């Protein structure tokens with residue numbers, strides 16, 4: 001036995017190594033199951049799937065790609081958070097700083113932006129796929145409902161992030177997108193029946209969203225917290241539910 | 257394609273459903289000719305890995321080639337014309353042309369979300385569960401295509417590419433004329449029908465809207481009874497039927513309103529002191 005393989009054996013059979021990696025890559029059925037069930041990340045999968053489930057033409061891999069987009073935005077987003085201050089005086093300058101001075105700043109910002117847009121598209125395609133294969137039918141009805149909430153959260157994540165560059169594009173897009181809250185029946189001061197509930201421009205649904213009667217510094221902070229903390233937390237929790245249910249029910253498929 | 261099991265749950269007691277589900281589970285777990293399972297590792301994980309690599313490569317190239325937009329600093333007093341919401345909401349902004357804000361911005365989005373959520377509960381067709389089929393689910397597929405592809409996506413394309421200053425229509429190759437004036441000549445439906453008195457118009461408008469939903473529901477009932485039989489309607493149940501009819505008629509109403517405006521210049525169908533539709 002060469003020195004190298006002796007060394008390798010010593011490492012692989014050491015207590016430290018075996019405490020981290022509990023089994024090797026031996027291609028045995030038992031090990032194949034262990035690879036998935038013994039790994040906290042991979043065990044999002046069931047250890048076995050039906051043959052059609054791994055075909056691209058069945059899932060289009062769209063749920064997976066949506067999740068990948070989510071992960072990309074989380075990683076690049078954390079990078080951006082190091083350089084960005086959600087304060088009206090600084091936010092725009094920080095964007096410039098990030099683009100011109102930070103290593104990979106522009107790349108990270110672009111990745112974050114485009115992955116967010118792509119996620120909106122892939123989540124629609126994923127929903128379309130699930131619809132076309134009728135995978136919302138029993139017993140997966142409720143996972144579809146969880147999915148619809150995830151779809152709304154995806155849109156809200158994108159929307160709240162839109163404001164953060166604090167440029168003309170962002171404040172006006174968010175203003176237009178939020179104006180409808182003024183018109184909410186009963187809860188908006190321009191909506192039907194608003195006069196019966198006593199709402200006014202600084203105390204109605206849109207003011208609640210904006211943190212005041214008009215879009216401003218308070219809105220920036222509010223959207224920042226929604227975008228970076230609140231919505232990602234809720235989304236992650238629901239993704240856990242979504243994946244757990246897929247694992248329990250198995251991927252849908254034609255009856256055997 | 258064999259009939260899927262477990263799925264005709266409607267009208268069965270919960271114990272029966274649970275028992276059937278257990279049975280299906282044991283069937284699908286059992287080894288034998290019916291078992292077509294493969295190990296996730298390596299078969300599934302391998303595909304996911306390659307797929308992720310390809311997508312990450314694509315995203316990197318995209319992010320290197322195209323920069324995210326950054327315009328001038330925010331200026332709350334300088335409103336751009338047109339002001340557009342983010343592109344994925346432009347379908348909703350586009351129907352603001354046809355509906356008041358409380359309707360286009362609040363009621364319709366809520367109906368879309370609720371409609372999507374109740375879909376698995378109102379669609380009791382046991383066929384087409386877990387495989388692609390057009391033949392077995394024609395109505396479902398056409399409804400989805402109308403709602404998602406025709407209404408949602410086409411309206412987003414219109415809002416993104418065809419709308420310029422003043423939300424006026426400009427073809428993508430037309431220069432934006434900021435001073436383009438389009439005469440507001442649209443009139444309300446009651447006016448078109450000769451009503452001049454305010455309250456008479458309101459009463460007419462309300463009856464048109466109520467009549468639309470009443471007649472529409474009756475027509476759907478008749479059509480389904482004819483196509484699928486009364487036994488199906490009974491199994492479907494009153495709650496599912498009326499929910500489906502309500503959501504479906506709301507969707508069709510959006511199409512009708514767009515056609516009424518484009519074809520007959522109708523502004524509102526119903527005008528009351530509180531809400532206009």
Ligand code: HEM
Nearest residue numbers: 059062063064066067127135143144147148150151251252
């Ligand atoms: C953040 C958004 C979402 C993520 C990351 C996600 C992820 C996934 C993944 C990875 C799968 C496994 C199969 C596949 O890749 O297609 C899946 C399945 C599923 N998803 Fe989603 N999803 C999301 C949103 C949605 C939405 C919007 C819906 C429906 C409205 C939905 C409904 C379902 C259902 C019913 C299944 C089970 C499909 C089957 O068994 O064939 N999901 N999802």
